[in-house]
Amino acid sequence: MIPSPTKQEYVRQHRRETLVYLIVPLLVTIFIVLLGIAAVLLLPRQLQVGLLADWMATVMIFCPSLICTTVVCIGLILAVVLMGRANRAALRPLQKVNELAESVADRTAKAAGSVNSATVNAASRFAFLDRMLNIFELPVDDKDTKENHHD
Numbered sequence: 449m450i451p452s453p454t455k456q457e458y459v460r461q462h463r464r465e466t467l468v469y470l471i472v473p474l475l476v477t478i479f480i481v482l483l484g485i486a487a488v489l490l491l492p493r494q495l496q497v498g499l500l501a502d503w504m505a506t507v508m509i510f511c512p513s514l515i516c517t518t519v520v521c522i523g524l525i526l527a528v529v530l531m532g533r534a535n536r537a538a539l540r541p542l543q544k545v546n547e548l549a550e551s552v553a554d555r556t557a558k559a560a561g562s563v564n565s566a567t568v569n570a571a572s573r574f575a576f577l578d579r580m581l582n583i584f585e586l587p588v589d590d591k592d593t594k595e596n597h598h599d
Contacts, residue, residue: 488500 484503488496488503491499
């Protein structure tokens with residue numbers, strides 16, 4: 449059996465993943481930008497402008513996710529984290545509501561069954577009245593009903 453990791457190990461793993469997946473790419477990007485700026489500043493004036501313009505156009509065209517959507521990506525990551533917390537927070541109340549709904553459904557089914565059986569019992573006890581009450585009905589003429597149904 450594998451021992452379960454402690455909270456401290458989870459925190460250490462989270463920090464390591466944060467460093468690898470967020471901080472390192474950010475630092476690499478900053479290093480590349482600084483390297484480009486240093487290279488441009490060391491070149492002659494006329495070449496600086498052309499190189500800087502080409503480099504900035506490349507960054508603006510080929511890396512829009514880095515420049516334009518950083519805030520959106522951070523917002524989406526934050527939203528995922530908050531949704532996970534909301535999911536964990538809502539788990540127990542939703543389980544209680546589910547159990548309550550299940551018990552209400554069981555009680556309703558039992559009540560409906562007893563009402564159904566009481567109705568059947570009452571109908572069978574008073575079945576003799578149906579024959580007596582039919583005395584006051586008008587006799588049905590089979591000849592008229594047959595002619596009406598053939599139309």
